[in-house]
Amino acid sequence: MSESLSQIFIGTLLANNFVLAMFLGLCPFLGVSARLNTALPMGAATTFVMLVASLCAFGLNWLVTTFHLEFLRLISYIVIIASAVQLVEMVLKKYSPALFRALGIYLPLITTNCAVLGVALFQTAREYSFTQSLTFAAAGGAGFTLALLLMAGLRERLNLASVPNVVQGTALSLMLAGLLSLGFMGFAGLGAGE
């Protein structure tokens, strides 16, 4: 409860990066990170859903605790997230059909992005206040976008390199992610880490 907002932000963005340190949201991380121009919108869309989810989860958590319905917490969270994704999908489809097609199946899959549910679950577990929750969600989204962008940049470069056939595909992406994660370990201790 006593963590300051900047501690939460830096800690979640770098030291406890959602993707590279906590293993949340790996499916889109491996799936959409092939090109830079889809990585950024995907990150932005996910961040937006995270903020909405965090906001709603905060309200819902208050509701279920007040009425002693804790067993409904998980179900209500996931329904809220699904609705938020539906909202983003409709907005994107209307205002940017090209982007909508580029993101393809990964857009509805934000619902099953563990990073989004992770935000809701962790802010509940750590008993964050309202502003702390929002900061946490924003930092989580920013961290996710950052990891996605770094990865996309690396993979675009790798397209030009000659890689043995055996290593190509997911194995290569995972090795890259491992190296990135190794780099991010250098931030350990920054902000509100353990």
Place this chain on the structure above:
Amino acid sequence: MIPGQKQLTNMEELLEGIWKQNPVFVMVLGMCPVLAVSVSAMNAISMGLATTFVLVGSTLLVSLLRSVIPKEVRIATYIVIIATFVTVVDYLIQAISLAVYDALGAFIQLIVVNCIILGRAEAHASKNPPLRSVLNALGMGAGFTLGLFALGAVREILGAGKLFGVALFGPDFQPWVVMVLPPGGFFVLGSWLLLFNWLNSRKTDAAQAKPVEGHAHV
């Protein structure tokens, strides 16, 4: 698939998830829990069992209700069904072993968003009768547990010099700590995939080499 081909037998249905369509090594689905909880073999197996339980329960229910669920809201319905089972498993683990519950942490509740489960509900259970769906789910669950164990065992052996908490090497063993830290998860899974890629490429090479050899003789 060839249209005239007969359907998979029940046994094949069960085995499919364990080897041919292994969720971890072949489909690379549900990676988040795989990498996050596989720091020890014990954690890996508990996570695998919890996921299998949810998988089997939700596919059974989805398969039973498959003609009742309206097509437009099917995904939402599946998620609510899955979330219900996850809540059950969450309370179950808490009741059985608090130590395991603390070790797995939020990742038990995150089973809800494991793509394998929703994927099975959508791709298999919504089109098949209950028995086949359950067999398929059991196979997938076993394959997932196997994959988790393969990862967890390697990471525990290298990173802590133990397996299931039992020290394997002498007191002089210097643990390779990075293996139990986040980067280790990526590296070990990457290495497993590399191994499978290599085995597959050897198989296709061997298959291609044969006709060429025969040609040379002619």
